[in-house]
Amino acid sequence: MAMTETQERESMIREGVAELCKQFPGEYWRELDREQAYPTEFVRRLSEDGWLGALIPEQYGGGGLSESDAAIILEEINHQGCNAGACHAQMYIMGTVLRHGSDEQKQQYLPGIASGDIRLQAFGVTEPDAGSNTLAIRTRAVQQDDGSWVVDGQKIWTSRFFHSDMMLLLARTSEPVEGKPKWWGLSTFLVDLREADGAIEAKEIRTMMNHATCEVFIKNLKLPAEALVGEEGMGFRYILDGMNAERILIAAECVGDGRWFIEKGAAYASEREVFGKKIGSNQGVQFPLARAHAAVEAADLMRRRASELFEAGEPCGAEGNMAKLLASEASWQAANACLDAHGGFGFAEEYDIERKFRETRLYMTAPINNNLVLAFLGQHVLKMPRSY
Amino acid sequence: MRIAICVKEVPDPTAEKRIDEGTKRLVRSGENTLNPYDRHAIEAAVRIKEGPAPDTEITIVTVGPATATRSVDRALAQGGDQSVHVADDAAAGSDLLGTARILAAALKRGGYDLILLGQQAADSESYVMAGLVAELLELPCVTQAASIELGDGSVTVKRQVESGYDTVKATTPCVVSVSDAINDPRYPPLPAIMGAKRKPHEVLTLADLGIDASTVGAAGAATSVAALSKPEGRGDTIVIEDDGSAAAQILAFLVEKKVVA
Numbered sequence: 001m002a003m004t005e006t007q008e009r010e011s012m013i014r015e016g017v018a019e020l021c022k023q024f025p026g027e028y029w030r031e032l033d034r035e036q037a038y039p040t041e042f043v044r045r046l047s048e049d050g051w052l053g054a055l056i057p058e059q060y061g062g063g064g065l066s067e068s069d070a071a072i073i074l075e076e077i078n079h080q081g082c083n084a085g086a087c088h089a090q091m092y093i094m095g096t097v098l099r100h101g102s103d104e105q106k107q108q109y110l111p112g113i114a115s116g117d118i119r120l121q122a123f124g125v126t127e128p129d130a131g132s133n134t135l136a137i138r139t140r141a142v143q144q145d146d147g148s149w150v151v152d153g154q155k156i157w158t159s160r161f162f163h164s165d166m167m168l169l170l171a172r173t174s175e176p177v178e179g180k181p182k183w184w185g186l187s188t189f190l191v192d193l194r195e196a197d198g199a200i201e202a203k204e205i206r207t208m209m210n211h212a213t214c215e216v217f218i219k220n221l222k223l224p225a226e227a228l229v230g231e232e233g234m235g236f237r238y239i240l241d242g243m244n245a246e247r248i249l250i251a252a253e254c255v256g257d258g259r260w261f262i263e264k265g266a267a268y269a270s271e272r273e274v275f276g277k278k279i280g281s282n283q284g285v286q287f288p289l290a291r292a293h294a295a296v297e298a299a300d301l302m303r304r305r306a307s308e309l310f311e312a313g314e315p316c317g318a319e320g321n322m323a324k325l326l327a328s329e330a331s332w333q334a335a336n337a338c339l340d341a342h343g344g345f346g347f348a349e350e351y352d353i354e355r356k357f358r359e360t361r362l363y364m365t366a367p368i369n370n371n372l373v374l375a376f377l378g379q380h381v382l383k384m385p386r387s388y
Numbered sequence: 389m390r391i392a393i394c395v396k397e398v399p400d401p402t403a404e405k406r407i408d409e410g411t412k413r414l415v416r417s418g419e420n421t422l423n424p425y426d427r428h429a430i431e432a433a434v435r436i437k438e439g440p441a442p443d444t445e446i447t448i449v450t451v452g453p454a455t456a457t458r459s460v461d462r463a464l465a466q467g468g469d470q471s472v473h474v475a476d477d478a479a480a481g482s483d484l485l486g487t488a489r490i491l492a493a494a495l496k497r498g499g500y501d502l503i504l505l506g507q508q509a510a511d512s513e514s515y516v517m518a519g520l521v522a523e524l525l526e527l528p529c530v531t532q533a534a535s536i537e538l539g540d541g542s543v544t545v546k547r548q549v550e551s552g553y554d555t556v557k558a559t560t561p562c563v564v565s566v567s568d569a570i571n572d573p574r575y576p577p578l579p580a581i582m583g584a585k586r587k588p589h590e591v592l593t594l595a596d597l598g599i600d601a602s603t604v605g606a607a608g609a610a611t612s613v614a615a616l617s618k619p620e621g622r623g624d625t626i627v628i629e630d631d632g633s634a635a636a637q638i639l640a641f642l643v644e645k646k647v648v649a
Contacts, residue, residue, distance in 0.1 A: 008458050012581050015421065015462065019575035050578030063578045 006068075013069055014076045020045060021080035026352040029083065033210045033355050038163050043087045046077075047116025052090045056098070060110035067245060068307040071252035078256030081352060083359055085211060085253065089121040089160060092249060093168050095242045096188055100230030105190065109166070122167035122193070124155040124216060125239065132372055134170070134236065135183060139218065141171035147225035149173075149189065153218050157366070161202045161214040167191045169218075170235050186235040189227045196221060209358040244310055246367060247320035251303040254327035257360040258296035258334040264353065265289045265338035268345075279341065288337035295330035302326050318381045325373045328363035335360050389444045389538075391433045392500040393468065394491055394521065395426040397452050397459035398511040405511070412613040413481065414511055422459040425506030427466060427573035429566045432536055433504055434467035434574075440538050445469050447498060451479055451490045457589070464584040465576035471587070472498070476594045481606025484512070488520035489604055493597040495525060502543065505565040507532060518565035528558040531565045 003011065024042045032039055046052050054070050056062020063069075070091060077084040094113050097105055097120075112118030130136040139153025151171055161167065167190075174185040193200065199221035202214040230238055266289055269280030279285050306319035335357045339346040346353045364370050378384045397420045399405060406415040430446075437444035448468040450460055454475045464471055474490050482490065495503055503525075508515045515531075522529030534548040539557070547554040548567045558564075576584075594601050602608055626641070628634050642648045 003455065003458065008461075011458060012461060012465075012584075013578075016465075016576060016578065016581045048577070054578060063582060065578075065582070 009069070010072050013072045016049075017051065017073055017076040018080055020049060020051070021077060021082045024082055026081060026350075029081070029355060030349055030352065036206060036210050036212075038160075038212050039083070039086050040163070042082065043090075043163070044116065046087060047090070050114075052087060052116060053114030055091055056094060056110050056114040060106060061114040062110070063114075066307075067248060067310050068304070071249055071303060071307055074249050075252040075256035075259075078253045079259045080256075081260055081356070083210075084256070085359065085362065086160070087121065088249060088253065089123060090116075090119060092242065092245055093120050093123055095245055096168055096229055096238050097190065099241060100188070100234075100238050101190075102226075104226070105229065109190070118166060119160075119164045120166040120168065120190075121160045122158050122164035124158050124167050124169040124191070124218075126157045127154060128156045128215075132369060134239070135186070137170065137172060137186070139169070139171040141173050141187060141189065141223070143173070149223040149225070149227065151189070151218050151221040151223060155216040155218070157205075157213050158202070158216045159211060159213040161193075161212075161216060162204070163212060165192070165194055167193055168229070170239060173232055173235075180233070183236040184233045186239075187232050188229040188235040188238050189223055190229055191221070191223065191227065209355070209362060211362070243368075244306070244316050244320040247324040248303060248306045248310060248316075250363060250367060251299065251306070251320075251323035251327035254324075254331035254360065254363050255296055255300045255303060257356060257363075258292065258299070258327070258331040260356060261331070261334035261338035261353070261360075262289055262293045262296065264351075265334070265341040266293075268338075269341045285341050289334075289341060292330065292334035292337045295326070295333050299323065299327035299330040318377065321368075321373045321376055324363075324368070325370050325377075328360075328370060331360045332364055389436070389441045389502065390447070390498065390500045391436065391444055391502045391504060392447045392449050392495055392498055393426065393429045393433055393463070394495075394503065394505045394517065395430070395448055395450050395459065395463050396423045396509050396511075397421070397450070397456040398423045398509055401510040407616055411481070412616055416453075420456070420459065422462040423506055423509050423511075425508050425510060425568055426463065427506070428568050428570050429504040429506045430463055430466045430468065431571045431573040432533075432566050433502075435571065436502075436536070436538065437467070447472060447500070449491065449494050449498075450474070451482070451487055451494070453480070454591075460589065461581075461584040462576070464587050465580040466574065467576075467580075469587065470590070472590045472592065474592045474594070474597065476592075476601075478594055478601040478605045478607075481609065482604050483609040483611045484514055484516060484520060485610045486604035486608050488517060488524055489608075490594070490597065490599060491517075491521050492524035493599055494592065495521065497597070501560045503527070503561070503563045505563070507565050507567050515565075518563050522563035525563070528562040529564075530556050530558050530562065533564050533566045534570050536564060536566070536570075 050063050051073050054063040054065040054073055058064035074084040074088055113120050127137045141149045141151045143149055169189045169191050170186055172185055173187040176185055199219055201217045205213050205215055269285050272279045303323040306316050306323045309316035309319055339353055339357055345351055375387045379386050399416055400419040400421050403418055408415050433446045446468045448460055448463040448471040451474045460471045460473055472494050474494050479490055505518045518531055519529055530545045532548045533545045535546040537544040542557055542559050544557045547556055628637050
């Protein structure tokens with residue numbers, strides 16, 4: 001059967017990404033994992049070849065691709081055994097600048113982000129005392145008489161801080177005001193980390209997977225007036241605007257992970273012989289892989305539905321959240337089926353399964369906990385009482 | 389300089405090949421890709437363009453079903469400037485000679501100085517297409533090129549042979565098949581992949597080339613496949629369990645087989 005235009009496009013993107021990823025095999029990731037080191041070379045190559053600038057319009061030097069195309073890129077990175085989590089934010093954090101930034105900001109930053117010369121992949125949102133309750137953040141930005149800002153506060157789980165030139169920062173600029181919605185009062189800033197002059201200190205947090213994440217302390221950080229992105233007080237809305245895109249892309253990464261686990265597990269189960277027969281002929285090994293496969297493919301359909309709505313400019317909060325929920329559960333299911341199929345070998349570093357196992361577990365917790373996705377669905381889709 | 393590169397879409401070389409029992413042809417309905425060996429020929433052309441002959445125009449030429457456009461696009465993304473795609477149902481089932489006749493007719497229209505091919509196709513593994521095309525076009529042919537140097541009205545080719553290298557000079561126009569050791573093909577970046585569709589694609593039928601359909605395709609094939617069988621598995625495999633002496637045993641085996649001295 002002939003491919004549709006979309007399938008052909010997807011296939012070309014997949015092949016291009018796969019060719020690049022094959023230059024970075026398991027040994028590369030294992031070595032980084034041991035040291036908790038950043039995949040600098042991998043990210044450099046992805047940037048140079050335009051993959052991380054895929055969502056930036058062509059007029060700014062980007063690829064001008066759609067959300068669906070970007071999802072395929074990230075999916076394929078994970079499907080090839082690599083880890084898109086190390087750099088996916090370079091692809092989508094700039095969305096806030098693109099959608100809400102001034103023409104000057106777009107001209108100044110987007111071409112550099114597209115080429116990889118400017119790494120905008122740190123996102124300062126979460127705080128230790130606020131967690132998922134973003135409206136409770138305490139980082140304050142106070143405007144000075146000359147229009148500039150001074151910021152003080154603390155952020156946590158700011159990933160890739162040490163591998164970023166710029167950070168998108170969410171800070172409170174005003175206390176709640178009567179007559180304004182309760183989300184009003186937060187603002188987004190573009191912080192040039194290269195000019196932070198010791199006002200920002202970051203401390204690496206070692207995690208169970210190699211994720212380059214940090215705790216960030218901000219003291220008396222001076223920002224020029226033009227660091228504000230969009231309108232003052234609207235920051236929370238801007239962040240929400242980007243969340244559906246993020247949910248969809250994360251779901252795609254999970255689908256990629258899921259397919260990696262299932263292919264690896266099925267291949268091993270079809271080769272490995274114990275008690276005189278292939279272990280894959282045992283239903284106890286075969287069925288979990290088959291069931292996980294069905295879950296991954298179903299999640300992929302939801303991811304595609306969410307992408308379709310997103311690109312049509314339709315509301316897609318429910319679908320984007322469901323895609324992330326289903327895909328992260330499916331990749332975890334696939335991870336366990338693959339690990340079980342491998343038995344003890346699955347725990348050996350050289351099989352890469354234990355590394356991917358740790359990496360894919362993150363998606364059930366971040367960038368949003370799946371319980372909060374369920375709470376969203378319960379309240380906003382099913383119209384049940386608020387649960388949190 | 390005008391360079392043509394003959395390329396072929398082949399089934400994914402990493403997938404298991406399947407044969408249609410009725411037609412005895414390879415099943416091509418699965419995932420297909422640009423022949424990996426052709427990528428070396430494209431890279432060789434791109435390096436000529438980036439180096440000694442910047443005004444070079446690179447044309448990708450293929451014979452294949454209409455669905456082969458994806459592989460043509462892949463070839464264009466790697467550095468082709470335009471493509472010529474002969475897509476005609478009557479060409480299906482062509483044997484090597486039939487395919488060479490179609491390629492030769494398409495190449496004749498272009499007036500190319502240099503016609504490059506990969507050393508073999510990853511499906512039929514024949515290695516002879518360069519010779520067939522050159523014969524039909526009555527052009528010099530050099531195979532297994534490990535390097536190509538442009539001269540004035542000629543190319544000097546180093547050929548990889550068992551005992552080392554032969555250096556052969558051929559007048560242009562000529563046909564050269566490149567070895568897979570000639571270069572390390574680049575893989576295309578995103579802008580090149582997305583830009584491939586915007587490059588000129590010419591799609592031709594056999595009639596456009598003035599080819600009598602009865603001389604190509606299954607009808608015009610000079611050869612036929614009588615039978616197919618899987619190669620017998622080798623029975624002399626030695627399994628070495630590593631008890632600390634595996635390296636020494638492997639070395640002894642290689643010395644015995646005169647692979648290493």
